[in-house]
Amino acid sequence: MILDFIRPKLYAQGISHIDPFALRARGIRGAIVDLDNTLVGFRTLAPLEEDARWVARAKEAGVRVVVLTNNGTPWALEIAKDLDVPCIPNARKPLPAGFRRALQLLQLAAHEAVVIGDQLFTDVLGAKLAGLDVILVDPLVRHDPWNTRPLRWVEQLLLRGVPRA
Numbered sequence: 001m002i003l004d005f006i007r008p009k010l011y012a013q014g015i016s017h018i019d020p021f022a023l024r025a026r027g028i029r030g031a032i033v034d035l036d037n038t039l040v041g042f043r044t045l046a047p048l049e050e051d052a053r054w055v056a057r058a059k060e061a062g063v064r065v066v067v068l069t070n071n072g073t074p075w076a077l078e079i080a081k082d083l084d085v086p087c088i089p090n091a092r093k094p095l096p097a098g099f100r101r102a103l104q105l106l107q108l109a110a111h112e113a114v115v116i117g118d119q120l121f122t123d124v125l126g127a128k129l130a131g132l133d134v135i136l137v138d139p140l141v142r143h144d145p146w147n148t149r150p151l152r153w154v155e156q157l158l159l160r161g162v163p164r165a
């Protein structure tokens with residue numbers, strides 16, 4: 001069914017609520033992570049300490065991180081540089097090409113990686129088109145750019161019954 005393409009398998013309140021050691025225990029060796037409102041709140045300048053710490057913990061756990069973002073500003077690259085992770089900007093999610101590039105960069109097969117993001121129509125749909133598992137997180141900041149607001153209503157409807165990470 002078409003809905004299966006925009007429903008995530010797992011949901012977490014935020015990226016800092018996901019245990020990278022548990023991911024690694026499930027055979028996950030790479031995380032393809034959205035930037036805006038997943039790692040860094042919309043219109044904030046730097047990641048929260050707990051979210052920056054998550055990136056460090058993922059590395060400790062043996063889960064390599066790559067940032068995959070539709071954001072194409074120098075800011076996106078700077079944040080990734082500060083976090084010491086590679087970044088693919090202008091990713092044009094949900095198109096699957098960016099996800100495939102991320103897998104190449106991680107040198108992993110699709111079943112060894114997971115996508116983490118806050119939007120059904122970019123992160124979740126794109127991950128599924130690329131054959132990847134995905135964990136949906138709540139957006140860090142509820143103030144979205146005008147063009148993503150209407151979709152949030154649809155997202156709430158679709159999320160009923162999705163288990164937590």
Ligand SMILES: [Mg+2]
Pocket residue numbers: 034035036037038117118119
């Ligand atoms: Mg986002």
